[in-house]
Structure formats: C-alpha cells, structure tokens
Amino acid sequence: MTSQQVIFIILAVITLASGLVVVTNRNLFHAALAMMLSFFGVAGFYVLLEAPFLAASQLLVYIGAISILIIFAIMMTRRLMSTDESPFNSQWIAALFGTLLIGGLIIFVIVSVFSPFGDIIIANSAPPSLAVQESTVLLGRSFVDPDQYVIPFEIASVLLLGALVGSIAIARPEKES
C-alpha cells in the first residue's frame, strides 16, 4: 500500500463518518461541525487529485462561507433545537430503504464497470501524468476563453447577483412603518 492509498483511506473514513454524523446527530450545531469536517476530507481528495486550487476553494467557500451561513441560520432558529425529539421525520424508514437501493445500485454499476466481475469498459488504472503542471492557470484561461466557459462564467455572476438580491429581499425584516 502506498502512502497515497493510506491518506486516501484516512480521508474517506473522515469524510463518510462525519457525513453520517451530519445526517443523524440530534444536535444541529454538532451536525454542522461534522459537516465542516466532511468538507475538509473532500478538500483532501482534491489535493490527491492534483487540483489544489479547488481544495483551497473548498476551504474558502464551504468552510469559510457556507458553513458560517448555516451556523448563523442554526443560531437564529435555535429555540426549536430541542434535543429530545427524533431528528427524523415519519418517513425515515422508507427513505433509508430508498437510499440503500439507490446507493447500492450506483456502487453495483461502478463495481461492474471497473472490476473483474463484469466487462472492463474503462481501465481502472493509474491516472495519466498531468501534461500541464499548472492546472490553475488552465482553469483561469478556460473561464475567459470564448471557446470554453465564458458564457457560464458570466451567467455565474448573474446567478450570484440574483442570489444576493433575492436573499436580501427575503431575509430583511419589513420596515416598521
């Protein structure tokens, strides 16, 4: 086992275990903490996949921004965070079976594509070496390249504008007249 594989397994355990805590913990604040840990594990995967820029973005956006929004929302709606009630709704058993079915199906497909049980469609081998070391520069160029992602790039700014305007309009309390 190489050191990369060891790191991968540690990260996978961190990500999945804290993911489970997120969906099962009664204390919402602890769930949010676990969610941050899970995000952190995902950032580790990005590093292993040689996308360090995305790993840093993951920290900056998910942990530094989205988690803060979520914790704010938890605190603002905190009065209802009673810890004795069940965290699940009435349909949770059906949800569990449905999820197991879907998850099992996806994993079955992955295993049958990549493993000796089925026909090997995609070679399950080492990644090709990166031709361009600077994947970040490649990414930056693709955002403003008219042949690539310039339209999504501009649409993203419109989406952000919409989100900003919409959420300010929704979240601001009505002016007392």
Next chain:
Amino acid sequence: MNPIDLLIATLQLRLGEYLVSVYGSENWVFVVRDVLTVLTISTFCLLIVIFLIWLERKVIARMQDRLGPNRVGGRYGLLQTVADVLKLLTKESLTPAGADKWAYNLAPLLIVMTALLMWAVIPFGPGAMGADLNIGVFYILAVSSVSVVCLLLAGWGSNNKYALLGAFRSVAQLVSYEVPMVLSLLIPIILAGSMATEAIIGAQYIPFLFVIPLSAVIFFISALAETGRTPFDLLEAESEIVAGFHVEYGGMKFGMFFLAEFIGTLLMSALFVTIYWGGYTLPLVNLVLGVFGLPPIDLASLAWGRTLSLPIFFGKVFVIYFVFIWIRATLPRVRIDQMLNLNWKFLVPLSLVLILVVAIVDKALPANTNVWAYSGIMLLANILIAVGAIELLRRRGRQERAAAEAAHDDELADISAEALPAAHH
C-alpha cells in the same frame, strides 16, 4: 552521514538537501525532512510570541511615556512574559456550566492550528520554505477563513451571552474585511502572473509597495482588521462586551487565543513583506547596485544564502510589526457601524475600481514595456485613484457635516421658539 556536514547543512538551512544527498530521494527522507520543518516552524512561532508580547508591552509603554515591564528578568523585564506563561500554566482550567464541551475545547486548538498552518508557504529564504505551493497566496486566504469558524465555536460553546454576541461581532468583522483583503491580493497576482509566494518575490524587480501602493494600503488595513488589532479590536472591546468571544476561557485555553492573535499578526507582517516588499531579497539595494553597474546580490547562489536571508526577512517583518504596534498606541477603537461602513462603502468599492484599472492598464501597455515605465504608469494610476477617492470622501464628509449642522440649527430654533412663549407666562 558526517556530523560536521550535518551541522553545516543545518546552519545553512539545507538539511533536506543534505539528507537527500546521503540517503537518496526516498519518500521517507522527505517525510523526515517535512516533520523536522514542521517542528522548526511551529516551535519558532510559539517561542517568538514570548518575545512579541514583551516587545509590544515595552514599545507601547514607551509610546505612552511609561516604563513597561521592568521587574522580572533584569532591567528590561525580559522574562516578564515567561512569568506570565508560567502563571497561565498553573491556573485551574475551568469549563463553564452548560458549555458545549466539543465546541468549547475545539476552538482554542483549531485557532492555533490555522495560525500555524499559514506559515507553511511563507519563504524565509531562497528555497527555505515549508512548501512552495503554486496556489500559495490563495492557500493562506483559505486557511485564514477557517479561523472565523473558531470564533463561532468559542462563542457558541461558552454558553454566555457576551461571548455569543462577541462572536457575532467578530464574524461580521472578519468576514467583511476578508473581501477587500482578497480583492487587494489579486493585484500583485496579476502583476506577478502567479500565486506562488516565491514567484511573487521573484517578480519584484521594483517592490510592489512602490508600484501598487494603494493595494498595499488596502491590504494593510484589512490585515489590521483580520487580526483584530486596534483600531479594529471590537472583537475584545473590554469596555463593551467584557472580552468578546473568549470571556469564558481561562488558563492556557485563553492563552491559545492570545497566542493565535500574535502569530496571526506576525504572519500578516510576513505576508506583507513577501508580497509588497520583496520578501527576503533586497530589490532596492540591487537597484542601486545596478545604477553603479555592479551585479545584483543573488542570495540563491550563495551557499549561506538562506542563513543570510533570515536577518533581511525578519528585519523587514519587524519593521511592519512595529507599525502594527505603533497604530495600536495611536488610534482609538472605531464603532461597529463605522468599521462596517469603512469596509463595505469604501474599501470594497475602492478595491473593485483598483482591480479594473490595474487590469486595463496592464493590458493597455504593450507587452515589451520597460519595467520602469510600466511601474511608473501603474504608480500614477494608483495615486490618481487614491486622490480621487479621498476627494470623494472629503466632499461627502462636508455634505454630511453641513446637513448635521443644519439639523442642529433647526433644533435650536425649535427649542427657542417653544421656550420663549413659555417664559412669558
């Protein structure tokens, strides 16, 4: 492995290269080297704080015409901080009733971790750095954004109204000032064409401080706010919210917040030096040497270059750090609405304008422009924007003052109009 070579390699800060030359490029050699580097950087950070606290107390005392620490450790009170650390170590460590134990205990740990982790990409000398990541500056921003979460953890975990209120204030402040900091850091990256810290140092033929001074000023102001230093120390505001998010912490757990603040301030100085002042190099000296036709000093080619660059680097860092202390001794604390207005209504629009102008100027100039002409035009653009912004502020300030005075006069008129008839009766 020869002990004398080992010693020389250590003193030259080339231990990693020495180990590789002896044992070959095995992975375990790199692991050993990395572990040693981590231990060195972290221990250095923990120990320098003892000195920094002493320095801060002494300098502020001098600026306020006091003596400062002068009992423990001789005439200059050199060991005062050591005594303070011992005191913190022997205090009872309390956990307040009703505290969220996870959050309460995790916060001091995490905040020091983030403060330490940022040092990984700061170059102390040519090649002497933890890891030369190609996203260096962005990595620092990402790690520093995690520290915001720690404050929320501390505030929430303490089960204290003041702590929670302090945490909310801190988050509003840190989160707000992260925006101009991020935006101002884009500008040196545009100029250097890379996010790696060492590449940015290499790009500074003329230090960026003299090419894009406005970006440096915006960065410095937001660094003040990000580290929670005066005039932006609303995080602690002893007189308003007791001590902010760490009111319930005592002993070494409190010490950790203190530690993180000082490491963070030193890091911001180091980052400023790296990005705007040529880091461990001597660009201005090299320019003067160039005028006389002498070759520039190239530390990277010297065997002892890394060791020699340390005093250069830390000399600059302590100059910037001194400015931090100076500002603390000079300016009073701002109000929370002033702090937020300064950020959102001044710094953010200003840095957006600055990015646009720098981007346009950079592309408008032909690619083969002389570095002096390029820097001169950039500097001119910066000065023009700064003058324009100040003029705008002045006009706005005059308007507001006029409006306030008019309102005040009206009030006076109303009072006298009401009061006079009453006096007749």
Next chain:
Amino acid sequence: MIPLSWYLIVSALLFSIGLFGLLARRNAVAMLMAVELMLNAVNINLVAFWRYQTPEAPAGLAWAVFVLTIAAAEAAVGLALIISVYRRRDSVIAEELDTLKF
C-alpha cells in the same frame, strides 16, 4: 496509485448519505446541509473524472467551480427563506410547513 473506482465509490456513498439526510431529516436547515453533502459528492466525481480521463482540458475543474457557485447561491437563498419562514411561522420543521396542502 489510487484507482478511479475508489473515488467513485466514496462519492457514491457520500451522495447516498446526503440523500438519506435530505429525505429523512425533519429540520429544514439539516436538509440543506444534506444537500451540500450531495453537491460535494458530485464535485468529487467531476474532479476525479477530470483527473483520470481528460487532464488536458479543465472541464471537470471548471464545472466543479460552477457547482461551488450554485451551492453557495442555494445556501444563501435557502437559508434566507428558512429564516424568513421561521420569523412568520415559528418553525423550521419541514413537515409542519404544509399550508399549501389545504
């Protein structure tokens, strides 16, 4: 060397965990957190396929950044809605917000 399938399996598991949370949690904020987990799982897939299949074109990276954008926009608007609903109805339990049923 890590096979591509490892990433895909982890991503599938994370997606399933998120899906379960979305379907089974009562609290609307918790449901939103589960959605964020699912988006993360998708991102792992995008980046893994980019790295193993088309490392020369940054398609996976670029779309991962767009997913990041959408996740942020979704969290901002979703949480604003939750806070607004909480202010009016004094509840963030998804089952209790059933006015449209009647």
Next chain:
Amino acid sequence: MTNEVLQNWQFIFIFVALSPIFPAAPVILNRLLGPQKPNAIKQQTYECGIETVGDTWIQFKVQYYIYALIFVVFDIEAVFLFPIAAAWGLLGLFAVFEVALFIIILAVGLYYAWNRGALEWF
C-alpha cells in the same frame, strides 16, 4: 508520492496532522499542573458578577446574516478571479472586457445592497 505537486502537499498533510500537538500540549500541561477544584459557583456563566437572566438564546440581528450573505457572494467572485489573475499574462484584450463585465455585475449587487439600506447598521 513521486509527483512534485503532491510532494509539496505531503508537507501540508504532515503539517495538518502534527499541528494539533502544539496547542494541545500547553492545554494538557495546564490540566496537569493547575489545581482541579471545580464547584457550582465557579463554573457559573460570567456576566460581570450579575446573576445570568434567562437563556443564552438572544434574538440577534438579521443584519449579521446579511453581511455574511454579501461576503459569500464576493468569496465566490474571488474563486473565479484568482485563477484568471494567475493566468492574466497569457490572456488577450478580450479577457479584460469579460472580467470587467463580471465585476460590474457583482458591483451592481453591492449597489443594490447599499441602496436598500442592507449595509446600514441599525
């Protein structure tokens, strides 16, 4: 890990793994050295000597949330702009217009927030 990019990141992994030691050691030392005599009064919430009233739950301002909102939007903007800035030297004149458009659209958002009074501390 033979790859150079991963070689650098291996250092970060090691740093992350080792860094908890440095804050944890003094805290644990404090535990060992300091006295341990907790009692109910000592552990009460500190509010300048006044007995605490009510729950810690406070109806705090939605304003804090709005600042966080605007921050999130600009944070994402940074994620887009940083790789573009790093690649700036390789880009043509056309990129300036695209980036300017991008920034101006977001500046409109800031202007809206300003105009709506969302930036006022009330």
